[in-house]
Amino acid sequence: MKPSPFSPPIHRTVLNNGIVLVVAENPTADIVAARLFVRAGSCYEKREQAGLAHLLSAVMTKGCDGLSSWEVAEQVESVGASLSADAASDYFLLSLKTVTSDFPEILTLAGRMLRSPTFPTAQVELEKRLALQNIRSQKEQPFTIAFSQMRQVVYQNHPYSTSVLGDETTMSGLGRDELVQYHQTYFRPDNLVISIAGRITLEDALTLVEQVFGQWQVPPQALPLVNLPDIKSEPQHRLQPLQTQQSIVMLGYLGASVSCTDYAPLKLLSTYLGNGLSSRLFVELREKRGLAYEVSAFYPTKLYPGLFAVYMGTAPENTSTALEGLRAEVELLCTTEVSETALQAAKNKILGQYALGKQTNGQIAQIYGWYETLGLGLDFDQHFQELIASVSVKDAIATASKYLQEPYVSLVGQETAINNAFPSAA
Numbered sequence: 558m559k560p561s562p563f564s565p566p567i568h569r570t571v572l573n574n575g576i577v578l579v580v581a582e583n584p585t586a587d588i589v590a591a592r593l594f595v596r597a598g599s600c601y602e603k604r605e606q607a608g609l610a611h612l613l614s615a616v617m618t619k620g621c622d623g624l625s626s627w628e629v630a631e632q633v634e635s636v637g638a639s640l641s642a643d644a645a646s647d648y649f650l651l652s653l654k655t656v657t658s659d660f661p662e663i664l665t666l667a668g669r670m671l672r673s674p675t676f677p678t679a680q681v682e683l684e685k686r687l688a689l690q691n692i693r694s695q696k697e698q699p700f701t702i703a704f705s706q707m708r709q710v711v712y713q714n715h716p717y718s719t720s721v722l723g724d725e726t727t728m729s730g731l732g733r734d735e736l737v738q739y740h741q742t743y744f745r746p747d748n749l750v751i752s753i754a755g756r757i758t759l760e761d762a763l764t765l766v767e768q769v770f771g772q773w774q775v776p777p778q779a780l781p782l783v784n785l786p787d788i789k790s791e792p793q794h795r796l797q798p799l800q801t802q803q804s805i806v807m808l809g810y811l812g813a814s815v816s817c818t819d820y821a822p823l824k825l826l827s828t829y830l831g832n833g834l835s836s837r838l839f840v841e842l843r844e845k846r847g848l849a850y851e852v853s854a855f856y857p858t859k860l861y862p863g864l865f866a867v868y869m870g871t872a873p874e875n876t877s878t879a880l881e882g883l884r885a886e887v888e889l890l891c892t893t894e895v896s897e898t899a900l901q902a903a904k905n906k907i908l909g910q911y912a913l914g915k916q917t918n919g920q921i922a923q924i925y926g927w928y929e930t931l932g933l934g935l936d937f938d939q940h941f942q943e944l945i946a947s948v949s950v951k952d953a954i955a956t957a958s959k960y961l962q963e964p965y966v967s968l969v970g971q972e973t974a975i976n977n978a979f980p981s982a983a
Contacts, residue, residue, distance in 0.1 A: 567925060567935050568759045572767065574775055575747030579929055580762045581754035581921045589660040589755030590918040593651040593671060594930040597743035599723075600646050600716040600860070601783055606735055607716075608688060608723020610644035613674075613736050615684035617642045617651070621666075622673035626680060629666070638663045640670075644721055647860040648930050649743075654919055657756045661765055668769040671744060676736045685728060692722050699969045703805040703868065706795040706967040711809055711864055714786045746773045748780060752926025754918040788862055794966040796975045803850055804876040804970030806978070807868040808883050810961050815858045815931060821944035822956035823865055826890060827856035829903035829953075831867055832910075837899075838867060842882050848875050860931055865960065873974035880978050884964065890957035894950050904945055911942065 570578045602609045618640065619626040633640045638655040640663060651671055655663045695701040705720065712718035722728065751770075753762050788811060813819040831838045831854025843849040850870040857863050867887060871879040895903075914920055928937045968975040 569929070569935055570759070570763060572746070572771065574771070574773055575749075576766070576770055576773075577750045577929055578763060578766055579750065579752040579922075579925045579935065580757070580759045581752075581918075581925060582758060583754050583918055583921060584756045586918065587657050587756055588654065588918050589657050589753065589757050590654040590922045591652070591660075591664060591667070591754075592752045592919075592922045592926040593653075593667060594750040594752070594926050595649040595651075595671075595744055596647075596748050596930060597649040597739070598645045598647045599719070599721045600785065601743060602716065602739070604714075604716070604719075605727060606723075606731060606739075607719045607727040608721070609731055609735055609739050610649055611721045611723070612681070612684060612688060612728070612731055613739060614642040614644040614649065615688065616676050616680050616736065617670055617674045619680040619684075620675040620677050621670040622675070624666075624669070626677070629670070632666055633663065636662065640667060642670075646717060646721060648927075652919070652923075660755075660757065664765060665769050671749075672770075672773060674740065676733050676740075678733055681733050681736065685731065688722055688728050689725060692720070692725055692728060695720070695722075699799060699801050699803065699805045700868070700870070702797050702799065703807045703967045703969040704866075706797060706969070707807055707809045707864065707866060707965060710793050710795055710965050710967070711790060711811055712788055713790050715788050715861070716785065717788075717859070717861065717864075742781065745776055745780070746770060747775045750926050750929045752922045752929065754921035754925070785861070792963045792965045794979060795968070796979060797967075797969045798972035798975065799969050801970060802873075803870045804873050804879070804968065804974050804978075805868060805870055806876060806879045806883060807866055807967040808880075808887060808964035809967065810865040810887075810964055812856055812863045812865040812960055814860060814862050815933065816860075817862075819956050819959065820858075820863075821941065822948050822952050823856055823863075823960060824858075825900070825903055825907060825945055825948050826953060826957060826961075827854045827865060828907045829895060829899065830854040830886065830890070832903075832906060835902070835906075838869075838883070838886055841886060842869065842879070846882065848879050848882055873971045876968070876970060876974040877978040880966070880968070887957075887961050887964065890961055891954065893954075895953050897950060900948070900950055900953060904948070907945055908942055 568580045636659040640653045643650045838852045852869040854867045856865045869879045
């Protein structure tokens with residue numbers, strides 16, 4: 558790919574065993590960061606094992622190939638490095654950052670961890686208890702409840718309908734055997750993307766990755782196909798009574814996947830509606846009408862169709878008015894052209910935030926590795942910016958009319974307040 562004059566040169570190489578290596582040479586700081594992506598997020602779990610990828614991420618750093626949890630931590634911390642694991646819906650991630658001289662040692666440790674985790678039973682049980690505490694605590698958070706309801710009604714049987722943590726039933730049923738099986742199935746070189754950014758050359762990075770991962774052989778069995786259900790459901794409403802000082806009002810719309818041509822216009826509309834103090838929802842519903850404690854919009858980037866959502870935290874007595882206000886603002890996008898000035902301001906905001914999100918080596922390694930993992934390619938970095946810049950006023954209204962017509966509704970709050978608001982949502 559052709560980098561901009563201000564970007565580090567980006568290289569993509571495929572090793573003989575199928576590992577995709579992405580290297581961004583960025584010598585400005587004596588730091589190297591790496592992101593190791595495995596196509597093994599919560600979308601790859603069995604439904605009855607929801608939370609498995611999360612549990613694996615929590616236990617993976619707790620012992621590997623003859624090293625105890627304490628020995629792993631001591632090796633990382635003794636050189637001031639960082640090493641952590643995380644699971645998302647579309648991928649599993651191992652992240653590390655070190656000074657340049659210590660990078661070979663920590664990448665070698667990461668390789669041992671990725672290939673040969675030991676999953677000590679005591680650590681598995683400890684992390685399960687912590688996950689269950691987290692799941693229970695989320696049941697007391699109004700926004701989390703509203704978002705959980707929204708995911709369930711929009712995605713139904715698709716894995717996006719559940720939290721990466723799973724639920725109490727699925728998490729309670731997991732154990733070491735399930736972790737071993739999942740790891741053996743998905744953690745293999747032809748399912749791995751390694752993205753490195755920092756003071757390192759392509760040649761040095763390739764030599765090091767070959768040393769650490771070159772002998773890792775592709776198993777004879779093919780990767781299992783992920784057969785996910787179609788996302789098909791009619792907009793509906795969910796109410797959850799909760800004794801709380803505010804109501805959460807959330808509207809949701811099934812959007813597009815990141816590879817769809819409608820992704821960029823929807824991303825821009827989300828920014829225009831609810832990103833920051835100058836956004837449409839903040840100005841109209843909070844500043845002018847005083848309805849909102851908080852108000853925002855979000856549209857996460859997903860491999861499969863993403864959820865476009867707007868929400869507001871409001872006083873119980875304002876629940877009905879807040880619901881009507883949110884619906885009216887979204888519906889305006891389908892009937893009234895956004896001004897050229899407002900659209901350009903939203904473009905400037907999203908592109909500025911995007912540029913600020915690529916400053917550190919960790920951020921650079923993350924974004925290029927993520928794009929490669931999602932199948933978008935390294936050119937998507939530039940392509941995304943061009944797509945945003947090219948969205949016209951007519952594109953915006955056409956996309957809104959296609960996706961933002963009839964909302965799913967999720968309400969959480971005092972029973973009387975949300976019941977009174979519900980008829981007006983119909």
